[in-house]
Amino acid sequence: MKFTCKKEDICSAINNVSKAVSPKSTIAALEGIKLRLDMSSLELTGYDLEIGITTYIECDSSDTGEIVLNSRLFSEITRRMPSDLITYDIDDNLNMKIYGGNAEYQISAISAEEYPALPEIERENPILINQEVLKSMINQTNYATSLNDAKPILTGELFDIENSGINMVAIDGFRLAIRYEKINCADKHYFVVPSKALLEASRILKEDAENDCEIFVNSKHILFDINGYRIFTRLLEGEFHNYKNSVPKEFKTEVIVKTSDIVHCLERCSLLLNEKNKAPVKCTFGNGEIKINCKTGIGRLDDSIEAEINGESVLIGFNNKYLLDALKAADTDKVRIQMIGANRAVKIVPFQGDSFTFIVMPVQIKG
């Protein structure tokens, strides 16, 4: 099995599929990239049993076959080859020669039989989403997925598709993020995708791409086809939180504030907070300003920012990180913060439109 390909092509393919390779595994094949050669087409796959990434590049060959190469070594050798064309030549004893220019490496390959089977996902009836839109949906909600394995379903994000609209939803028990967009899809879908796979997809999604992302889903797996890369993963099983019931329908106080103002203010609070020094951030909304103060063993901060306050004045305590994560995920210059009272969930929405809905639970303030 022998093939020659462009250094540039194979480097970028390795770079992307290697993101799905286990950095450390007791099974050598899982630290590898699987190569499947079919004449002039070379398929490269990285798969850590949780997420897989596959892509294809053109090559010059008249052979077919499969082999696995240690990802790190394959990547570094390829990147450092002195020539623009690189030839890979594997014999029946798994000895691999890699050569180009005056340099020739000999390393050991791994039999493809040791590589795990990949899930089969039929490429029919794709859900199409604009790449830039999907990227923003992932990046604006991912912060609210749970890092805790106690409820595995919450380590993923819900895709709730109906009536030609999609809600992407993440929730960890303390905050909830919903991102809505209209899409061109008449079907109804309801499935939960692991957060890590979405972050990998986000990395490959391009903001200025011409092609939509194609999503293929069956009862067990999902495949994102993006710019020639196929990212696949198992769907999470279990019952997702009925998120629509958690969104407050009313408010007594609405605050309109410049997003960067309140973000910078909360970032100043974060300097006083760490594992050993915890305290709620107290926010007083009233009289045309938000007063923010925070006091811990490290010190105290008194700060205030201008805001438009409509309705009753209110004092609410927040977990600084939760409020900050939500406001950082807001991509609008101004946000509306809607509150019912000190101990009720707080809702953050864009100044205009309904693209995101972020819910943050308050923290009780003593005394």
Place this chain on the structure above:
Amino acid sequence: MKFTCKKEDICSAINNVSKAVSPKSTIAALEGIKLRLDMSSLELTGYDLEIGITTYIECDSSDTGEIVLNSRLFSEITRRMPSDLITYDIDDNLNMKIYGGNAEYQISAISAEEYPALPEIERENPILINQEVLKSMINQTNYATSLNDAKPILTGELFDIENSGINMVAIDGFRLAIRYEKINCADKHYFVVPSKALLEASRILKEDAENDCEIFVNSKHILFDINGYRIFTRLLEGEFHNYKNSVPKEFKTEVIVKTSDIVHCLERCSLLLNEKNKAPVKCTFGNGEIKINCKTGIGRLDDSIEAEINGESVLIGFNNKYLLDALKAADTDKVRIQMIGANRAVKIVPFQGDSFTFIVMPVQIKG
């Protein structure tokens, strides 16, 4: 004690002096930056008992006094203040207010009495060296200092100044780096400066600076005055290796090679080498080329590059890292590699001039 200064000025001062602050110490004051206020001049010092960095900034004040502030907190709070002017106000109970715009922090300061005494170095008879030259001298020799505390003197670099010339020398027993420049200094000096202090100096040295670096040295300490920053450290005591005797005076083979060619080739070798897989890199110099090969448990590499070879053909084994470090430190397009035989020290000098002399000991090749 109260002063107001520009955010920009104090941020950059903190950023530089904090490099000399202990990241972790049982003495809280050593994790701090010492501030000494003298009316409109504020002195900031970081000092980890080994290296110190001091600088001055202008401020608006009519007070004098000394105080220590935790470096990390001081830095982060200052950097995140919302205003261009920041006021620092310390009361007698070590309570410090930091305010600007609508934000006001209150944190605890540390008494300056807990800060260690700084060495006193008279600022007389400076040795002057062009900043760009000194920076290159440090960066081209520092690789060869010893990381091993067994011979503390070798963890520093020798400044050997006489006859209006300076040799900067580093040696670790396996390689030797000498960097020579003419300087405007009639005195004779011979002292050894800790490597870490030189790296800090290098960081502050500018390539396009108008002013020379001023060096003040006494029997125990050295002070570099660079762009308003004073870096001071204790000199290393002990007898430095008589380096001039280690430089071969003759050669039987001289190789002229493009520096980047051989560097890239040795970098390819390094992919086959790690803690568990060690082997010499075999270099055969002859017939208009350098053949390089390396074989370990990871695999093997056969490579070759064009070179001009004068004299006998020779096969020499090298520790890949030692040869690579030396060649990477060479700042000329081509180098001359001069050899006497397989088991004799190898000398690397510029194609033209005498700015550097790098000596690398070979590794014996079995069989």
